[in-house]
Amino acid sequence: MNPKRKKKLILVSAMVAAVGIAVGLVLYALSENINLFYTPTQIADGEAPIGQRIRAGGMVVDGSVKRAPDSLQVQFAVTDYKHEVVVSYTGILPDLFREGQGIVTMGAMDDKGIFQAVEVLAKHDENYMPPEVEAALKASGKTAADYQK
Amino acid sequence: MTELMLPELGHYALILALVMALVQAVVPLLGAQLKMTGWMSYGTPMVWGQFFFVSVSLFMLGYAFVTDDFSVAYVASNSNTQLPTPYKISAVWGGHEGSLLLWVWILAAWSFAVTLFSRSLPEDMLARVVAVLGMVSVGFLSFVLHTSNPFNRILPQIPREGSDLNPLLQDFGLIVHPPMLYMGYVGFSVAFAFAIAALISGRLDTAWARWSRPWTSVAWAFLTLGIALGSWWAYYELGWGGWWFWDPVENASLMPWLVGTALMHSLAVTEKRGVFKNWTVLLAIFAFSLSLLGTFLVRSGVLTSVHAFATDPERGYYILALLAITIGGSFVLYALRAPDIKAKVRFTWMSREAFLLVNNIMLVIVMATVLLGTIYPLILDALGLGKISVGPPYFNALFVPLMSILAVFMGLGPASRWKNTERSTLIKRVWLSAAISVVAGAALPFIMGGKWNGYVFLGMMLALWIFLTQMRDIADKLKHKGWNVKGLMSLGRSYWGMVLGHVGAVITVVGMTLVANYTQELDARMLPGSKVTMGEFQFELTDIRHVDGPNWTAEQSEIRIWEGDKLVSVLYPQKRRYTARNQVMTEASIDWGLFRDLYVAMGEPLEGGAWAVRVQHKPFVRWLWIGGVVMTLGGLLAAFDKRYRQKAMRQAGVTVQATESENKDTGAVTGASA
Numbered sequence: 001m002n003p004k005r006k007k008k009l010i011l012v013s014a015m016v017a018a019v020g021i022a023v024g025l026v027l028y029a030l031s032e033n034i035n036l037f038y039t040p041t042q043i044a045d046g047e048a049p050i051g052q053r054i055r056a057g058g059m060v061v062d063g064s065v066k067r068a069p070d071s072l073q074v075q076f077a078v079t080d081y082k083h084e085v086v087v088s089y090t091g092i093l094p095d096l097f098r099e100g101q102g103i104v105t106m107g108a109m110d111d112k113g114i115f116q117a118v119e120v121l122a123k124h125d126e127n128y129m130p131p132e133v134e135a136a137l138k139a140s141g142k143t144a145a146d147y148q149k
Numbered sequence: 150m151t152e153l154m155l156p157e158l159g160h161y162a163l164i165l166a167l168v169m170a171l172v173q174a175v176v177p178l179l180g181a182q183l184k185m186t187g188w189m190s191y192g193t194p195m196v197w198g199q200f201f202f203v204s205v206s207l208f209m210l211g212y213a214f215v216t217d218d219f220s221v222a223y224v225a226s227n228s229n230t231q232l233p234t235p236y237k238i239s240a241v242w243g244g245h246e247g248s249l250l251l252w253v254w255i256l257a258a259w260s261f262a263v264t265l266f267s268r269s270l271p272e273d274m275l276a277r278v279v280a281v282l283g284m285v286s287v288g289f290l291s292f293v294l295h296t297s298n299p300f301n302r303i304l305p306q307i308p309r310e311g312s313d314l315n316p317l318l319q320d321f322g323l324i325v326h327p328p329m330l331y332m333g334y335v336g337f338s339v340a341f342a343f344a345i346a347a348l349i350s351g352r353l354d355t356a357w358a359r360w361s362r363p364w365t366s367v368a369w370a371f372l373t374l375g376i377a378l379g380s381w382w383a384y385y386e387l388g389w390g391g392w393w394f395w396d397p398v399e400n401a402s403l404m405p406w407l408v409g410t411a412l413m414h415s416l417a418v419t420e421k422r423g424v425f426k427n428w429t430v431l432l433a434i435f436a437f438s439l440s441l442l443g444t445f446l447v448r449s450g451v452l453t454s455v456h457a458f459a460t461d462p463e464r465g466y467y468i469l470a471l472l473a474i475t476i477g478g479s480f481v482l483y484a485l486r487a488p489d490i491k492a493k494v495r496f497t498w499m500s501r502e503a504f505l506l507v508n509n510i511m512l513v514i515v516m517a518t519v520l521l522g523t524i525y526p527l528i529l530d531a532l533g534l535g536k537i538s539v540g541p542p543y544f545n546a547l548f549v550p551l552m553s554i555l556a557v558f559m560g561l562g563p564a565s566r567w568k569n570t571e572r573s574t575l576i577k578r579v580w581l582s583a584a585i586s587v588v589a590g591a592a593l594p595f596i597m598g599g600k601w602n603g604y605v606f607l608g609m610m611l612a613l614w615i616f617l618t619q620m621r622d623i624a625d626k627l628k629h630k631g632w633n634v635k636g637l638m639s640l641g642r643s644y645w646g647m648v649l650g651h652v653g654a655v656i657t658v659v660g661m662t663l664v665a666n667y668t669q670e671l672d673a674r675m676l677p678g679s680k681v682t683m684g685e686f687q688f689e690l691t692d693i694r695h696v697d698g699p700n701w702t703a704e705q706s707e708i709r710i711w712e713g714d715k716l717v718s719v720l721y722p723q724k725r726r727y728t729a730r731n732q733v734m735t736e737a738s739i740d741w742g743l744f745r746d747l748y749v750a751m752g753e754p755l756e757g758g759a760w761a762v763r764v765q766h767k768p769f770v771r772w773l774w775i776g777g778v779v780m781t782l783g784g785l786l787a788a789f790d791k792r793y794r795q796k797a798m799r800q801a802g803v804t805v806q807a808t809e810s811e812n813k814d815t816g817a818v819t820g821a822s823a
Contacts, residue, residue, distance in 0.1 A: 033543035037536040092752030095733040
């Protein structure tokens with residue numbers, strides 16, 4: 001092999017190696033940081049993993065929001081009109097958080113079946129419905145009218 | 150009665166503009182191909198006419214807003230009689246239809262500018278550039294007219310009151326952010342048009358790079374400013390003090406910026422050395438395609454954010470089709486022409502060309518990782534494989550190390566020479582900067598935070614490295630030219646543009662590093678009279694009262710901030726309720742300074758008259774945006790380098806036969822020469 005070709009070969013192999021490492025890192029970073037969405041029905045059926053970062057969401061149940069008297073801890077339930085999940089969160093809720101509103105939260109299930117949220121996602125428009133929640137409602141096949149306690 | 154017809158006049162003007170754009174897209178191009186001067190000369194008048202009619206259209210929409218003409222559906226859903234007049238004007242681009250009209254108007258304005266400042270361009274080149282801009286214009290004008298007409302009426306039941314502009318958008322930042330961002334997005338269409346015109350003609354030479362450079366720099370400058378304004382707006386208006394969320398919409402603006410940055414640097418190499426031509430053309434196509442992709446992501450409703458309006462699948466498909474035609478057409482043309490483009494110039498791996506190539510590759514890789522993280526959830530969703538989201542840790546994990554590598558080369562670039570740099574020369578130029586940045590970078594975490602912090606070390610070291618190598622370069626140049634104003638001036642605007650661009654990046658890196666690592670934040674339950682302590686500051690809630698605004702009412706607290714016995718500031722954060730939409734908004738109150746912001750926002754009312762309050766101490770947060778402004782100035786300065794005009798004038802006389810030899814005579818003038 002002449003020196004010029006050899007140089008080219010080294011260069012090309014180096015580039016292939018660099019791209020390989022980059023792709024590996026990207027896929028690793030991606031797999032570590034993907035957050036799957038679970039509907040209240042899926043959570044009630046025990047499909048959601050415990051202790052792993054996931055997203056959950058649904059309509060905030062009327063009358064379910066309870067603030068702790070002396071801290072910023074708050075608890076509420078979300079529903080797809082078939083099942084409910086209790087969400088616990090400490091902090092300030094977004095401006096558009098309201099009972100009867102569709103919301104998405106990020107967090108993890110604890111072993112008591114309560115969703116420990118670290119983030120309640122804020123949306124910017126009061127008519128807005130998160131697509132995940134819309135799909136969850138469609139999947140449950142129930143509407144607010146079916147859901148009278 | 151005539152006044153009632155004004156929206157129809159706006160609509161009609163838009164149709165006329167579309168017709169003119171059609172002529173502009175076809176006739177000059179045919180003229181250029183068939184070498185018919187008469188046909189080629191159709192370009193400029195069509196551009197002017199199109200610009201005039203789109204302006205009329207935009208003005209009519211603005212007039213409908215200012216006069217509260219709620220018979221226009223778009224006005225009724227985005228305005229209100231109580232809305233202050235400046236916001237009525239900015240409401241023109243507050244929704245989907247109007248923001249697209251603004252897009253089209255800015256495209257027409259860029260085309261107009263091209264005809265004004267490129268009169269010295271060879272006739273056939275100008276004809277082709279104008280034709281390509283015309284094609285883009287046809288696509289977007291017909292998109293507006295078919296799917297998003299802002300002049301649609303609600304007749305005969307005219308609403309008596311409008312449903313108001315989204316309160317989040319009622320803000321100074323939102324008056325200026327979209328036009329700046331669009332100036333950048335759409336500005337890349339000019340670089341794109343030049344690239345396509347050069348591909349069609351087969352004349353992909355250094356002259357082409359020289360024509361494209363100032364346009365690219367200006368577009369990049371506006372995009373930089375637009376992104377900085379968006380980040381600033383999110384910081385104070387979304388209420389919680391974040392400045393970058395890796396939201397898909399932010400990514401949509403970051404991707405063209407990354408490729409645009411690569412394009413600017415690659416154009417410099419193409420102009421100076423005549424190499425990387427293929428690559429530069431590809432980047433120009435990419436930059437504009439990513440601008441279109443950004444428009445698609447933001448406007449199609451596939452994403453959910455403040456920028457996404459009512460979902461209408463037809464709109465999404467339309468933009469997707471435009472995107473497919475643009476990318477597909479460009480790449481076919483590229484594939485046909487690229488093999489003919491050859492460069493004879495050689496360079497080694499220790500040259501400025503090589504370092505700039507690394508810069509380009511890194512920027513494109515960063516763009517690709519951002520692109521993957523942004524569209525991966527969309528692809529999985531479209532394939533029915535589940536709804537996922539990709540979190541900020543993904544982006545941070547890739548962005549930080551990749552940009553760090555880039556930063557190392559940002560220091561080496563200005564210190565190196567074209568063609569080849571002796572290893573010893575390079576080491577001599579940078580070793581001191583390297584040593585100082587490592588030592589000072591390692592010391593700074595202890596000085597600022599009292600303990601070791603790897604991220605602060607990395608960020609500050611790289612910022613110092615870029616800054617010091619740049620300063621050293623200026624000093625080296627002045628050694629020959631003399632340490633005086635004349636010496637400083639003789640380096641040229643292009644060179645100072647580069648310096649400002651790099652120093653701006655340094656300022657932004659310092660801001661990012663320090664605010665990301667040293668922000669203090671506290672959520673507290675506060676009653677009037679209660680006090681919380683965070684770091685060296687005490688926050689005292691002294692009063693909560695009710696206040697009324699033009700179209701809102703609010704609860705307003707008075708918060709006194711003490712540092713020991715010294716009163717630092719009194720802040721008045723509000724929780725507003727906008728009456729028309731009955732929407733609640735957090736208005737944060739900020740005591741800002743060059744080295745720190747104190748940020749107070751009201752959360753929500755709790756039992757017994759208490760409020761949840763968030764207080765934050767954000768060191769160096771202003772540096773983020775100051776850096777953006779400095780980069781913007783750099784881009785503008787570089788675009789107004791004298792030689793672009795001199796060159797143009799000289800060329801006007803001669804038939805343009807740009808060859809490789811031509812780049813030799815430009816080397817002396819600009820800072821890009823070593």
